[in-house]
Structures are given as structure tokens and as C-alpha cells.
Amino acid sequence: MHNTTTVARHLWRLCVSLSLIAALGACSDRLSAWFSPVFSDAEVEAAPMPDRMRGASVSGFNYTPDFIGWFRITGPDGMRGGGPNIRPAPPGGRSGGGAENCCMSIPAVWRPGIEVTVHWHVEKVQDGKTPGVVYRATTTLPEYGELSGSMWAIFLPGDRVKVMVSDSTNGRRADIRPADDDPFIAHGVLDDEETKGVRAQARIADCASDERDCPPELREKNYESGLCKVGLPCPPTSKKEKSR
Template sequence: MTDRLSRYQRLATHLAAFAALSGVCACEKHPGPMAQPLDLSYLPKHYDTLGASSQTLNYSPWYIHEWSIDGPEGSGVQGGGPNVMPVKADNKPSGGGAQTCCSDIPSAWQPDLTLTVRWLVDKKQDGKTPGYRYKAENVRIPKYRGNMGGLWAVFLPGDRVRIMMADGQKGGANDPGLRPENSDPYIAQGIADQEWNRLYRIGASKE
């Protein structure tokens, strides 16, 4: 009787140990949910910005009443600049004197930054027509090194615009003293801003 009881006790002990081992193995094969890193990629990128004075140059035959820039929503990049008369009779650009403060631009050049540029242009210049609004999207700024001379909007014939950040590099891509070549990759084509023209009730047709 004692031997039989001892065998039952040993069997029960072995079964308990096996069950415990099986439980451990099951846990190892089927681990519980693990914490996942928080995905914040959907949030807009915000840049460390600095305040830069804004100036305008105009090589086009039209009066530019105002212009503005906007970066992606939430980026903190925004601003605008003063009005400018049409190109001079000797084909030298108008502008370059008056400046406004301030445009908020990344303190360090950002290769992935694109801007939307909007401007109000008077093509009739009859003193009656308020003008038409244009915009250029996905506008990039050439690589700059610091802020030596502010932000510049350069307007060119054919409703085109070029944005630069004067960094003191004479002869470089951000030198406002040089007229951009027609092949310049940073020149952006503008189109009639239908939304803003409707908003301001000034029509949406091109001249």
C-alpha cells in the first residue's frame, strides 16, 4: 500500500512539473502584445525659424502690389514683401530699396522645404482695375548660408517668380544683384489663383 501510494505521489509530482513546463513553453511560443513606438510621422514638420527682412525686385512689365509666402501648414514659415513698380525703361529691375519686416524663414537651409508664393499684379494699370492674383506652388529656395541680406522675391516676365535668401555670397545662387537665367531651376511658373480671385471678387481670367 505504501509503495503504491509513493508511486502515485511521484506520478503526480511529474505531471505537475510537466504542466508547469508546458505553461512556460506556451508563454514563450505565444508572447503577449509588446509596446509599439509611437508614430508621429503624420504631424507637420515645424522649422526653427528666424525673422528676415523682405524685399522685391521686378523684371516684369507689370506693377506688383503685394506678395506673400507660405510654407506647409504648421511649418512656421510665412511672410511677404512690399509693392514694386514695373521694370525700368533700361531693363533694370525696379525695387530693391523698400523692405518690410519680417518673413519667418528656417534659420538653416532645408532641402525639403517648398513654398507657395502669391502675388497681386495690376496688368491694366488704368487706375480702375484692382488687378489679379497669381500663385506659384512648390517653390524652392537655393541653399543659403545664414541671413546676410534678407528674403527676396524676384518677379520675371511671363508670370514667373524666384525666391532667394541673400547670404552674402556674391555671384552665388542667392545674389539679388544677378538676374536669374531663364534656365534657373529655382524659377517657378505662376498661374491665376482662381480661389483667391473669387474670394476677393476680382475675377479669375488672365489678361
């Protein structure tokens, strides 16, 4: 009788233990289901982070009769890059697209409202004497996909510009002239401060090769900038000659 009671007690304990294990297993399955990620590990790794940046080269097209000496694009999150000079477009055509500068950072994932500012130096009179001017415009970037290409500035008649990231897989090509009613085209305005700076540098450079009618203060700046150390004529009023 004693042995029978002992065996029954052990069997009862075993049944209780098995029931507890089964219940805990069910709970574990439920917890795993509740806390498991919506995406697989591979999908999470492949998904681009919204604030991630990537590199892009910078180039441009010119549909104007003006010479574009240089252009610069700036934007949020450290976006900053410059493009090459672009010769005037032939009548009814365009120029540019052959050269590009490396590189600038752009958001890897497009989001609405990415605002960029463009500065560009324009020579409307190409006589070798008339100085150019600098224009400035602010616009937003059109949508682009994850497999996009370069950053483009497209210069249009009337001091207008469009900035975009090429995305040929989705039909967003930079080599197709934008329609005049394109909402991403911005009108440039003269940037007086940038223009003054460019013209001052041009005067200093001119004094380096031709000192006639060169103000003394510019001669000093020319010497201090080191231009006379690279084979160009050194201004006669420079500190170098004063010390002799």
C-alpha cells in the same frame, strides 16, 4: 615574530588597496573616453539646431512691366510673410529692392526641399479702372548659408517668380537677375479665389467713395466694415441712416 607578521599583513593590505585604486582610475579614464562628446562645449553651443527658425525681412525685385500690388510667401514650420508693392520695371531694367517688410521666420539652417508658395497681386493694365489678378506659384528655396540675409521674391516676365534668401558671402545675390533656365524659377497660375476676393474688396472700397451704381448689398458691407466711419461718405441705405 608577532610584530613582523602584523607589519607584513598591513603592507600586503596597502599594496592591494593601491592596486585597486589604480585599476579603478584606469577604468574611469576609459569610461570618460567612451562617453566624452565628439564636439567641445563651445562647438555644441555654436552649432545651429536643424529646426531652429530665425527672422528675415521680405523684399522683392520686379523685372516685368506690371505693377505688383502685394505678395505673400508661405511655407513649412510657420513660414509666412508679405512684401511691399513694387512699381513696374523700366524697359530693360528692374524696380524694387528699396523697401522691405518685417518679418517672416525662415529655417536658420537650410535643408534640401524647403517648399514655399507665393501669391502676388498684379495689375497688368494700369488705367485706374481695370482690376488686377492674383497669381500663385510653388517653388523650393535655393541653398543659403548661416550668415544669410533677407527673403526675396524676384518677379520675371511670363508670370514667373523665384524666391530666395540672399547670401552674399557665398555669392548668392538677389540683385542679379536669374538666368532663364534657373531651376528655382516657377511659373505662376491664376488663383481664381484670391482674385475674386481682391476684386470684391476693391468694389466695396470704390463704393465708399462713389456710390453711383453701387449694389445695395455692397453698401451694407461697406457700412458694416466701418469705412464710412473714417471720413468717407456713408451709404444712404446704411443701418445708421435707417435708424434715424
